[in-house]
Amino acid sequence: ESVEIAEKYRDIYETAEKKESVGTLETTKQIVKRLGKEGYAVFDYANQINMENPDKVRAFAVRVEEKKTAGVTILAVNDRGGFTRYDMKTSKGSVDVEKSSLYWDGNTPVSEYREEYTTGTWIYNEKGYLFFERNRLTGTGGGRIAVRLEPLDDTCRELNRNYLIPVGYAQNNMFTEDWSETEYKELNFYDLYERLYRLKTGEAAPYEFAFTGRTYEVPAAQFEDIFQTYFRIDSRTLRQKTNFNEADGTYRYRPRGLYDKGTTPDVPFPEVTAYEEKADGTVKLTVNAVWPKKSMEKAFSHEVVVRPLEDGTYEYVSNHVIPSDENAAPEWYMDRLTDEQWQEYYESTQ
Numbered sequence: 001e002s003v004e005i006a007e008k009y010r011d012i013y014e015t016a017e018k019k020e021s022v023g024t025l026e027t028t029k030q031i032v033k034r035l036g037k038e039g040y041a042v043f044d045y046a047n048q049i050n051m052e053n054p055d056k057v058r059a060f061a062v063r064v065e066e067k068k069t070a071g072v073t074i075l076a077v078n079d080r081g082g083f084t085r086y087d088m089k090t091s092k093g094s095v096d097v098e099k100s101s102l103y104w105d106g107n108t109p110v111s112e113y114r115e116e117y118t119t120g121t122w123i124y125n126e127k128g129y130l131f132f133e134r135n136r137l138t139g140t141g142g143g144r145i146a147v148r149l150e151p152l153d154d155t156c157r158e159l160n161r162n163y164l165i166p167v168g169y170a171q172n173n174m175f176t177e178d179w180s181e182t183e184y185k186e187l188n189f190y191d192l193y194e195r196l197y198r199l200k201t202g203e204a205a206p207y208e209f210a211f212t213g214r215t216y217e218v219p220a221a222q223f224e225d226i227f228q229t230y231f232r233i234d235s236r237t238l239r240q241k242t243n244f245n246e247a248d249g250t251y252r253y254r255p256r257g258l259y260d261k262g263t264t265p266d267v268p269f270p271e272v273t274a275y276e277e278k279a280d281g282t283v284k285l286t287v288n289a290v291w292p293k294k295s296m297e298k299a300f301s302h303e304v305v306v307r308p309l310e311d312g313t314y315e316y317v318s319n320h321v322i323p324s325d326e327n328a329a330p331e332w333y334m335d336r337l338t339d340e341q342w343q344e345y346y347e348s349t350q
Helices: 002-007 010-018 025-037 054-066 154-164 189-201 220-230 235-241 339-349
Strands: 041-044 070-077 083-091 094-105 108-124 129-134 145-148 216-219 250-253 269-277 283-290 301-308 314-321
Touching: 002 010, 002 083, 002 094, 002 108, 010 025, 025 041, 025 070, 041 054, 054 070, 054 083, 054 108, 070 145, 094 129, 154 269, 154 283, 154 301, 154 314, 189 220, 216 220, 220 235, 220 250, 220 314
Parallel strands: 041 070
Antiparallel strands: 070 083, 083 094, 094 108, 108 129, 129 145, 216 250, 269 283, 283 301, 301 314
16 A cells, blocks of 8 residues: 555656655655645654644544544655655554555665554644654664644744754754853854864865774864854954964864764754844744654754845854753753863873
8 A cells, every 4th residue: 555655646756866856855845745635644754844634643642532443644754755654543542553664666666664563652742743652562673753743834944944953953052052152151162063064065074083082183264264154253262262272273173982972863853933033134043942752842942043144154143042940951962071081081092
C-alpha cells in the first residue's frame, strides 16, 4: 500500500529528480499537498510545512484519551522524496504503531523496512503538538517524534529558516543567554565561529575536530570578517571576548575535542511564532524552543532581534530569554574547556 501511495505523487518526484530538486522545500511542499488532497494526515520531518488533515490526528488523540477503539495513518515526508508511515491503532488507552518507510530507487518506489511497537510516550497538546515514542521494552533506538498539528504562519517559518535554524541551539549559547550588541555578556564567540564560517562561505571551516585537541592561529582579518558580517562588533571588543595574540596578529582557535564536544541528538529546535518590524529597521522575533526529548513545545521562549541590510545580508542585534518558572535548563549545552582544563586533558598528547 505504501508503494500505491508513492504512485500518487510519482509525477512530482520524477520532475524534481530531473531538475535535481528532490529534497527542496518546494518539492517537499508539493508532495505534502498532493498527499493531503488524497486524504492523508501528512507532515514533513523538517517541520517547515503545515500539516495536512490534522483533524484526523486530533480525532484519534481524543479516542486515545477516551480509551476507545480507533485508527489513523500519519505520513512523514523526508528530504529524499520518500516518507515514513505510522499506522496507529488504539484500544483502552494504549497506542500500537506499525512503522514502515518508503524510498525511491531511481524511479522505483521501494517499501521494505517495517516494525511494530507500543508507544511508551504519547502526549497530545491541543495547543500545538503531538509527541510519541516507542516503549523501550518493545525495541531499541528511535527518538521521540514531534508532530505539529496547528498551522504556523509562512512568514514565521521563513524567518526561522533565515535567522534561527542556521545557528540553532546545538553546541552554542547564542539563543540561551541574554546579550546585545552593546553588551555581549556571556556569548561565546568561539562556539559560533564554525557555524558562521559555513553560513558566510558555504564551506566548512578548515579547522578539524581532534580527539586529542588542536590549536590554530587564525589571521585577524579572516577571523574578524566572519563575525563582523553577522554582528556590529569592532575589533577591540572581539579581541576582549576571545584570545588574541598582539605579537603576530592572530586569534587562537581551538575546535571542541573529546572532552568538550558536547554533541547530543536531543537538542531542541527553534520555532518562530511571531515577529514585529521595528521603526529602526530591525525585526524582533519571538521564538519557542521545541524539545521533543522532554515533550515540550516551549522549553523556553526568547526574543531575537535581527537587522536586515539593504544588500540582503543581516546582523544579529540581541537575544533575550523570556523569564518563566517553567523554563527548562539548557542541559544539552556544554561549556568549552577553560585554558587550565584544556592543558590538563590535552597537553600531554601534543
